Amino acid sequence: MAMVRILMSLATIAILFGSTMAANHTVGAPKGRWDESTDLTTWAASETFLVGDSLIFVYTPNHDVLEVRKADYDSCQTTNAISTNGGGMTIISLSSTGKRYFICGTGGHCASGMKLEVNTLATAPVVPPPVSPPVKSPVSAPSPKIAPKISPVSAPSPKNAPKISPVSAPSPKSLAPTPKNAPKSSPAASSPETPSLPPSSTDFVPTSSPSSADKISVIASSTVGFGLVTMMLFFM
Template identity: 75%
Template sequence: MAMVRILMSLATIALVLGSAVAANHTVGAPNGGWDQSADLKTWAASETFVVGDSLIFAYTPNHDVLEVTKADYDSCQTTNAISTNGGGMTVIPLSSSGKRYFICGTGGHCASGMKLEVNTLATVPPPTSAPAKSPASSSSPKSSAPTPKIAPKISPVSSPKNAPKISPATSPDASSPSPITVEAPSVPPNNDSVPTSSQPSSADKISVVASSTMGFGVVVMMLFFM
């Protein structure tokens, strides 16, 4: 008796967990249903179907639900349906992974867009996390320093080969005037250093006259004695 209660408790827990994990997808909801006005392709792209989920088709009596192959889905062929369902409410359990195809069997409805392609996944895909931003990039914007412009290289001006060389001593200085030479006044020489004039003095003149007189006298005496 205790074993039966344990088994019943485990079954109840399994049912609760199964109902919590599984999801029911009402086709076309919330903006439509299984009819010609609903955009069923966009609705299917917005849903995630996993094994264990169920599809709920709610429709009026002039519609039905046919599960078909991929070829019949593309050509809207209704004669070779895998299953046919009617009555206004149809629940299709998604018990295996893969793609399944459903159309409405009423003439012209499939061609007008009343068809559904469902891709069932084996497990729920992990949520995609946004890439984490580094604190440096999120707190302060990157400022790119301006690239310095490369200055053009300027070659030094080469001096002409035949340019005359100017000595610093002989080169004129345009900024300063030439010095003016001033001659100092002449100073009369000292008596010691002045040479004696060649003009004879009065004593010399007397000596010459005396000598001449004596010579004349000697001549006269010689003539007298002769």
């Protein structure tokens, strides 16, 4: 008995869950209904039909709802309808997946556009969210606080300027080429027109007066010489 109660509870929950998930689609709503003036093809393309949903046809008494096959839907053939419904409101339960086709049985209404194709899905299709392009942050200019400091190139001061010595002009003697093998001449040979002469006796100038010792030696030599001369004259 407990197992039966559990199964019944699960079935009830499934029914309630299915009923809450199911949707009712009023054909042509909100701007139209099941008639000739409503663009039923565009309306069907804007809806998603799932298993368990219901179609609600609301119409006037001069219309009806016929479920037909694909070939009869294309040719608007009403004689081989799967089901025929009237009375101003018809509810069709979408209990299985696949396409189902409905037309109006009044003459000329199907050809005027009063026809509906419904594609029932098992579950709702997963629509990926739109991918937005990455937002590029604007490149901000560096603030003055973090901007690199660039020191101006200053001209060298006169104190730190390099000293440039003036270039002296070469003398005329240094410009004249000197032969490598030329003999070296003395100052006397460079002037041949003035020959050197021996110094004369008159030009001799004693540098110093004779000393007393020299005088004594001269007197002694003179005395000895005089004695010798006198002796020679005596013996002769």
